[in-house]
Amino acid sequence: EAGVAQSPRYKIIEKRQSVAFWCNPISGHATLYWYQQILGQGPKLLIQFQNNGVVDDSQLPKDRFSAERLKGVDSTLKIQPAKLEDSAVYLCASSLDIIGRDNSYNEQFFGPGTRLTVL
Amino acid sequence: QKEVEQDPGPLSVPEGAIVSLNCTYSNSAFQYFMWYRQYSRKGPELLMYTYSSGNKEDGRFTAQVDKSSKYISLFIRDSQPSDSATYLCAMSGGSGGYNKLIFGAGTRLAVHP
Numbered sequence: 005e006a007g008v009a010q011s012p013r014y015k016i017i018e019k020r021q022s023v024a025f026w027c028n029p030i031s032g033h034a035t036l037y038w039y040q041q042i043l044g045q046g047p048k049l050l051i052q053f054q055n056n057g058v059v060d061d062s063q064l065p066k067d068r069f070s071a072e073r074l075k076g077v078d079s080t081l082k083i084q085p086a087k088l089e090d091s092a093v094y095l096c097a098s099s100l101d102i103i104g105r106d107n108s109y110n111e112q113f114f115g116p117g118t119r120l121t122v123l
Numbered sequence: 124q125k126e127v128e129q130d131p132g133p134l135s136v137p138e139g140a141i142v143s144l145n146c147t148y149s150n151s152a153f154q155y156f157m158w159y160r161q162y163s164r165k166g167p168e169l170l171m172y173t174y175s176s177g178n179k180e181d182g183r184f185t186a187q188v189d190k191s192s193k194y195i196s197l198f199i200r201d202s203q204p205s206d207s208a209t210y211l212c213a214m215s216g217g218s219g220g221y222n223k224l225i226f227g228a229g230t231r232l233a234v235h236p
Binding site: 008035037044045046047048049052059060095097099109110111112114115116117119 | 127129131155157164165166167168169172174211213220221222223224226227228229
């Protein structure tokens with residue numbers, strides 16, 4: 005089974021430029037997540053989709069970040085304009101179902117991430 | 124105060140040692156408790172999860188949850204150099220929903236031969 009794919013793996017931009025990241029989840033996974041992981045910290049959820057609808061974007065800085073998931077499969081995350089503090093690894097994850105049944109955990113599978121450096 | 128606190132380490136141990144990793148949390152509504160392992164320049168991968176309180180064992184790994192103390196642990200027996208990674212605790216439940224993971228900062232572990 006292929007894992008979560010992300011591209012690019014690395015990106016270096018100047019502040020105030022824009023950047024976009026792409027994610028292809030595991031086939032059949034309805035739920036897709038974008039996380040931001042700053043160096044030395046754990047991942048922080050930015051946005052969660054179920055199919056192509058947004059479930060939670062409470063921690064997404066909407067003045068500069070946007071995300072979409074057209075057709076309920078691939079997703080893109082965009083930053084415009086970027087700030088120095090946006091330097092981080094952006095992780096995409098997917099899971100099979102939004103609600104765990106019988107107390108089973110709805111495992112999130114993570115991609116390798118995109119490492120963004122803003123200069 | 125962060126919802127989930129985790130000592131970032133680094134923790135350095137000799138091969139074969141027993142490793143103890145811990146997290147504390149403040150939200151009593153958390154019901155799922157996970158441990159993820161993250162190798163350098165890779166995404167996190169799930170090691171184990173526990174629902175509510177109790178212990179769970181999987182090979183050399185044991186996860187413990189003490190909800191009364193809001194404290195979770197991961198024990199690694201007979202540690203190997205291949206266990207060298209960052210270990211992230213994560214939790215979910217309550218108003219955030221079961222799929223909203225709240226991560227600790229991660230503990231960096233180095234197992235030397």
